[in-house]
Amino acid sequence: MKKIMNLPENFVKEMLKGLAEAKPDTLGYIPEKRIIYRKDPFTNKVALISGSGSGHEPDQAFYVGKGMLDAACAGPIFAAPTLDSIVDAARLIDKGRGVLFLVKNYTGDRANFEMASEMIEFEGGPIVETAIINDDVAVKDSTFTAGRRGVAGAIFVYKIVGAKSEEGTNIDELKKLALDVNANVRTMGYALKSCTHPEKGSPTFELGTDEIELGVGLHGEPGRQRIKTERANVTISRLLDSIVSDLPFKPGCEVAMMINGLGGTPVSELYIACSIAHDILKAYGIKVFKSYVNNYCTSLDMEGCSISLLNLNEEFKHLLLMPADIPIRYF
Amino acid sequence: MKKIMNLPENFVKEMLKGLAEAKPDTLGYIPEKRIIYRKDPFTNKVALISGSGSGHEPDQAFYVGKGMLDAACAGPIFAAPTLDSIVDAARLIDKGRGVLFLVKNYTGDRANFEMASEMIEFEGGPIVETAIINDDVAVKDSTFTAGRRGVAGAIFVYKIVGAKSEEGTNIDELKKLALDVNANVRTMGYALKSCTHPEKGSPTFELGTDEIELGVGLHGEPGRQRIKTERANVTISRLLDSIVSDLPFKPGCEVAMMINGLGGTPVSELYIACSIAHDILKAYGIKVFKSYVNNYCTSLDMEGCSISLLNLNEEFKHLLLMPADIPIRYF
Amino acid sequence: MKTQKEIVVGIIEYISRNLIGAEQVLTELDSHIGDGDCGIGVRKGFEAVQKIIPELNTIELADIFKKVGFTLAYTIGGTSGAMLGTGFIELGKGLKEKTEPDILDWVFAVNFALEGIKRRGGNTKVGDKTMIDALEPAVMSMINSVDTNKEINPVYILEKALTSAREGSENTVNLAAKKGRASYLGERSIGFKDPGSVVICIILESAYDYLKKSV
Amino acid sequence: MKTQKEIVVGIIEYISRNLIGAEQVLTELDSHIGDGDCGIGVRKGFEAVQKIIPELNTIELADIFKKVGFTLAYTIGGTSGAMLGTGFIELGKGLKEKTEPDILDWVFAVNFALEGIKRRGGNTKVGDKTMIDALEPAVMSMINSVDTNKEINPVYILEKALTSAREGSENTVNLAAKKGRASYLGERSIGFKDPGSVVICIILESAYDYLKKSV
Ligand SMILES: Nc1ncnc2c1ncn2[C@@H]1O[C@H](COP(=O)(O)OP(=O)(O)O)[C@@H](O)[C@H]1O
């Protein structure tokens, strides 16, 4: 394993330090609790917090900023954030309008956010609500009973609910909106190469030189099927077929499309996937309102991509187009 | 080799198609000539064109937009664009104020842009000027006599000159500005893993599992030195020492810092590099005005990063902060 | 004779010492079917518990468990942090305000903790290959002891419960995980023991050992 | 007897046919020390030239070369597109407006083309392992023939020039590239012949063969 890092056990701490130092004016950082938060004194707004294991960057500390998240709690790599991190973040960021937790559906994440909510309630802290995100269609046919995983579709939830929260909307409506976005987004991905956990030092799974893993999870969990490599045309079709038939997305509907890199795949290849997906969706009669192509929710250095489709309505469109002043950007 | 692609020979064409389809409102695309251009009817502005071999995405088609480039000519992977692509782009995009070519210093790129200029002049086309970018400090001590290579520092040139061009500045001043930015930017990178050319199918060079290549080039050209892996602290120090002593950057100066991923490295690792670089520059007494951390100028799926420092003045700062409406973005 | 509070703090000291000592065993089990951090997390959690032992002596019985639970949840992180934290907190809640609970109160509280963990885990069931595979049989055994057999000797009750827990833990070897991180391995998780179930066994064993010595 | 224009167009037809036929040889050489596209590019370029042969017959001598040069630069791309394109364009310029150049005018023009390519390449020198290693000795031989030996037979002059070009091309095998893409390979480029130098040899050989037949 080769990575740009010092000691593996300091991976997350040094990464978050780098983020805070890159944006000293807008971001606050509490190293002991691995919290990144908005430093500007926003008011009259429900605060949005997300958190999960690290290794999915830019998800989610890199989405903290006006118009998106207000704080993020980072756990160790691929492990849920600790209770105190969540509780402290909620206390710190609440502006009296309450705190909405946006949580991807994993046992550890759910359990820790749930405990944090109970603890905050117990201590008479801010009002807290939680919306669970579970957009991964790959898990449908499996025997796993922890339910569908939350993957890249979460970013659409942050974006839309984040934009809405800036309008001063109350916590119940925001939670409803979050669940509404979640109900309308579906994702599936595939891997060309496993990720390598910095503290483990070896790949999480082994793919042959001519194999790909369909429906892989964000922590290298096995997917639906391991198959031989094939032209991207064919693979992207498989992903889109699963996604489109799942909601289902109907001919004539309008979608936001996210082509999300898993960390080790260059944007050139993501745009090839984008080109292919456009052709396939056209054949389905599905209109792409806007394409989002980049690394949004990764799995360390995994190679591959996921595709998310979000079924749009006028409100979603409007909120997607609102600006988001987040640290991950080009200029 | 596994990549998200169909036929290797269609790699560039499909990627550019994906880009054009992702931004149908703002970008035009001429497939036969591999030109991406701004579709909005801007006026009273010198047009900026860059071009080079493909494989460095988002450089440079993904920087076409208000405030940055006006057109980009893509060559085949790692090969200069053809003369007609450059000539046609210049004719297409000129608004009567002339066209400035921003060209990274490679034999094929220089030669083709030079010919294009001569051809345009010969045919009485738009006024054309060229600024050559050569920011790579790695080449200094080598035996290559094609001169320093142009690498990620080019993006600062596009950004600053692009912002200035929107003010209606004339072509001579813009060229002067481009050369001034180039004179103040220095870059050096290192690779953890080679890239793989899609049409070649095997890695351009082979690094041992415990080796890194210091000063590697954007096409996998050998660098200054091949050494054993070491903590990122040490490697980033080596890069910054070479960069700082080259200009030289003096204590007290203010810089823009770019931590540029080479394509296969996740942003988490880039932010670790960012954290380390901040510490080292603090020790040098160099102030970081703004950090740019992402994949700006890549080498297909190469793993590693480059660091660029730009010595700032008030004008550079002002122009860096101007908005750029480019297709590569998050939201 | 020791007060119940003294005994409880003594048991917690035993549990802490034994689980810290089990770091390597737990980590190795978790590397097979998880992400290899179970031992590290549990060690960090109970090292933090060791630091608050003096404070535990000064507070109410139910609060001792809550305090331990929050400490674990604050320091472990991941799934086991939430599960063990929940277990101790709910045990505290299950004791209600009782300062001298009888054996039925204790079994009620332990069952309350079991239900809390199952709820926290997303309705975890026996057979999902988690700590519940050890904890639920143990609690069922306790209920059986006090209910059907009218047994009141806590050492006997714990001894039987520990046997059930160990059996349950051994059974996880043959199961495919359905909850938690190991579930992502699907069938490939068969053949390995669940680390969380071993944590439960060590907790019960520590309580049994301590009680046997002190009563 | 043929006019100079007819001879020139005839030579260009020969060059095109022979370079198109050399695609595989050139591509293989370029795969060793470049990116393996030299043959593809050159083929595409001269296929385009073949298409404009009828038009070439209708324009001035100097413009024939310019037209061929631009066609090559439009279609080849990469380094060889620029270099060959430049060579033909500069040759045209070097002929000035002359419609019946004498042998001295021709050598002047060829030398002008050489200087143009060297300039375009960033002051390419003999020893850099490029097409210049074949072209410069050939041009020097021509200058020598007309200057010192006062030779005026173009077939003889070309024969000697071709020999020099071939020697120069062979010499590139032992050189480490200092210009162009092969230079990135450094010492590792030693042991392979430069493809561009082979292109030069084929061009001169075609001219020689055609002239020998037609005069
Ligand atoms: N849904 C669940 N309910 C109860 N216990 C669970 C559940 N999921 C996992 N566990 C327990 O958690 C243990 C792993 O803990 P830990 O290593 O901290 O988890 P992770 O690293 O996956 O966050 C497992 O051995 C299992 O006993």
Ligand SMILES: Nc1ncnc2c1ncn2[C@@H]1O[C@H](COP(=O)(O)OP(=O)(O)O)[C@@H](O)[C@H]1O
């Ligand atoms: N600076 C230079 N001057 C003259 N010729 C050059 C120079 N650099 C490269 N060449 C020639 O170009 C040939 C390669 O052409 P081509 O394959 O089109 O280049 P690339 O693929 O690198 O753009 C080389 O064999 C060499 O003869």
Ligand SMILES: [Mg+2]
């Ligand atoms: Mg974990």
Ligand SMILES: [Mg+2]
């Ligand atoms: Mg080439």
Ligand SMILES: [Mg+2]
């Ligand atoms: Mg674990």
Ligand SMILES: [Mg+2]
């Ligand atoms: Mg080539």
